[in-house]
Amino acid sequence: MADLEKLTMDEAAQAMLKKAAAEGIETIWDRAEKMKPCPIGEEGACCRLCAQGPCRVPKPKKAKEGEVQKKQAVGLCGATPETIVARNFARMIAAGTSAHNDHSRGVALLFKEVAHGRTQGYAIKDVTKLRTVARDWDVAITVGEGDDVKPRPKEAIAQELADKVLLAFGQQSGELPYVARAPKKRQEIWRKEGIVPRGCDIEVVELMHRTHMGVDQDYKNLMKQGARCALSDGWGGSMISTDLQDIMFGCPVPTASEINLGVLKEDHVNIIIHGHEPLLPEMITVAVQEPEMIQYAQSKGAKGIQLAGMCCSANEILMRHGVPVAGNYLHQELAIITGALDALVVDVQCIFQSLANVAKCYHTKLITTDPRARIEGESVYIPYDDHHALDVARKVVREAIDNFPNRRAPVMIPAESHPTIVGFSYETIRYLLGGSIRGSYYTLNDNVIGGRIRGVAGVVGCNNCRTTQDSSHMTVIKELLKNDVIVLSTGCAAMAAGKYGLLTPESAVKYCGPGLAEICETVGIPPVLHMGACVDNSRILMAATACVKAGGLGTDISDLPAVGCAPEWMSEKAIAIGQYFVSSGVYVVFGVTFPSTGSDILTDYLGQGMDEIYGGRWDFEADPEEMAKKLIARIDQARKKLGIDKARERVLYDMAMRRELEEAARAAEEV
Ligand code: MSK
Numbered sequence: 115m116a117d118l119e120k121l122t123m124d125e126a127a128q129a130m131l132k133k134a135a136a137e138g139i140e141t142i143w144d145r146a147e148k149m150k151p152c153p154i155g156e157e158g159a160c161c162r163l164c165a166q167g168p169c170r171v172p173k174p175k176k177a178k179e180g181e182v183q184k185k186q187a188v189g190l191c192g193a194t195p196e197t198i199v200a201r202n203f204a205r206m207i208a209a210g211t212s213a214h215n216d217h218s219r220g221v222a223l224l225f226k227e228v229a230h231g232r233t234q235g236y237a238i239k240d241v242t243k244l245r246t247v248a249r250d251w252d253v254a255i256t257v258g259e260g261d262d263v264k265p266r267p268k269e270a271i272a273q274e275l276a277d278k279v280l281l282a283f284g285q286q287s288g289e290l291p292y293v294a295r296a297p298k299k300r301q302e303i304w305r306k307e308g309i310v311p312r313g314c315d316i317e318v319v320e321l322m323h324r325t326h327m328g329v330d331q332d333y334k335n336l337m338k339q340g341a342r343c344a345l346s347d348g349w350g351g352s353m354i355s356t357d358l359q360d361i362m363f364g365c366p367v368p369t370a371s372e373i374n375l376g377v378l379k380e381d382h383v384n385i386i387i388h389g390h391e392p393l394l395p396e397m398i399t400v401a402v403q404e405p406e407m408i409q410y411a412q413s414k415g416a417k418g419i420q421l422a423g424m425c426c427s428a429n430e431i432l433m434r435h436g437v438p439v440a441g442n443y444l445h446q447e448l449a450i451i452t453g454a455l456d457a458l459v460v461d462v463q464c465i466f467q468s469l470a471n472v473a474k475c476y477h478t479k480l481i482t483t484d485p486r487a488r489i490e491g492e493s494v495y496i497p498y499d500d501h502h503a504l505d506v507a508r509k510v511v512r513e514a515i516d517n518f519p520n521r522r523a524p525v526m527i528p529a530e531s532h533p534t535i536v537g538f539s540y541e542t543i544r545y546l547l548g549g550s551i552r553g554s555y556y557t558l559n560d561n562v563i564g565g566r567i568r569g570v571a572g573v574v575g576c577n578n579c580r581t582t583q584d585s586s587h588m589t590v591i592k593e594l595l596k597n598d599v600i601v602l603s604t605g606c607a608a609m610a611a612g613k614y615g616l617l618t619p620e621s622a623v624k625y626c627g628p629g630l631a632e633i634c635e636t637v638g639i640p641p642v643l644h645m646g647a648c649v650d651n652s653r654i655l656m657a658a659t660a661c662v663k664a665g666g667l668g669t670d671i672s673d674l675p676a677v678g679c680a681p682e683w684m685s686e687k688a689i690a691i692g693q694y695f696v697s698s699g700v701y702v703v704f705g706v707t708f709p710s711t712g713s714d715i716l717t718d719y720l721g722q723g724m725d726e727i728y729g730g731r732w733d734f735e736a737d738p739e740e741m742a743k744k745l746i747a748r749i750d751q752a753r754k755k756l757g758i759d760k761a762r763e764r765v766l767y768d769m770a771m772r773r774e775l776e777e778a779a780r781a782a783e784e785v
Contacts, residue, residue, distance in 0.1 A: 159712030210690025672729025
């Protein structure tokens, strides 16, 4: 048991690991025990870019007294450690950005088909958001002139919007339209540095070219393109997919649900959706509720159908439909080990190849659905098709139902599951803080200025089997809450918060300092706001921008007492996300390990160097308590610069004072 507690703090996961051991099933933790990370690769100091290597350039050990100090090795081509580490780091940014932007392209292509009425099952659900987004793309939302002005039909707006959005992927010059959403001062920094992203694809391609053998060999120049590429994700692909998904599937609003393996039901057909594409899951959510489908499940001896999710496909249908979540990244094998999972339906990203083997040990069908992500040994491939999405969804659900009678292993579903309130989109937070009429982030700023809320922290990212599952997330989050720092969360970090009860309004009294607890109680919100999937980190960028525009907290994102961290990150997407937050002016700390430690020169540049340019910086801290301290220290530093560091009585702002602050913010915007 002691060892299990080192692997995961989640009791449901511990129970499943015991079952796995008893049944002879290998999991990621077993493989992690056998395979230690390569120390040189871990710190980014291995170059595999040509066939003359790999060249390893670790830092030489410090010579003992009397010994001659060994010289720092360089690559065969003469590449210095800082160039090698920077190229590896940049390639992580490119890969992460490509994952988000390629996802986004798929969403945009579906959006075009929906706009033309050529799909099955989809619709334009959020017309208000369609009109808001259309303005940012210079798409008219009215027709006629003078007294004859009428709202333009939503289909016409969507069709034009779809064409403009799709062009942004292949755009070769100019600026991505969402750049204009950022505070003016931020845009100027990007322009001055020459890193405004031109299109969603070009920045990835150029970064891959520049990291090819013998091209860009100046780490600072490489990191500039790294910033430009990452911005094409945060203020490009990710933002586009979040917006279009909201328009088609509905903008999230507070929704109740449950999280952890206990959401599975022994007497139901259990289906888990796993990955990052909400397109098919949207239709599966419809299919499992159809009376004929429920009757079909009953005809096979089940009481009904239990749909659940995992990773970010889960976050998408959780936020919009309250579909429960069976767990975060490290739960994927464990869900099969329950013996109760009839189908694991996967799309793209964060999916273990081992699922095929684990599924074979049970009766679970591993259903792949995306031509970009096949798995050798998959049970069945049912490709998604946006013109017949509901039919495809029905086929997937029938596969699961047909598999229900085949259960053979002893079923053991852990009891753990926790209620959660999710669905805090940028728009919902604005509404909750200011109401529908005068909706604004000002109330949040007001409480930050008054000191009830010390600051804002984004806690995002994955699980990593090299650290105790969820433990760093929980330590950092609890420490922040205790210090009156409100937490915005996405991805597997948000799921972790849900598993231990931090996504309920009631948890505020237990975990928050008095100021934050009072705010949460008054507004009726949890102290950790679940804002969605990995692509929804763009919602955090929008929230930060809204704080700047509401006034009173400076004129740029870098002025805000706001920070970010990924205590248990593991994926390249996390590096892309970190880079776009740093380039947007945020202090970002990563835990577990950091892929630049092979070069002190590059690590210093990612920290101090980027801070001097962008007012945001990278940092690495493996100890979660220390990480929380660093985050709070940066928040306090920002408060000091803003002159709001002294504890003071809350000032009740009247309309005139509020108007004055808003005008000051607007004036700063216009400069
Ligand atoms: S799913 S990228 S493990 S957050 Fe988005 Fe979780 Fe990280 Fe995948």
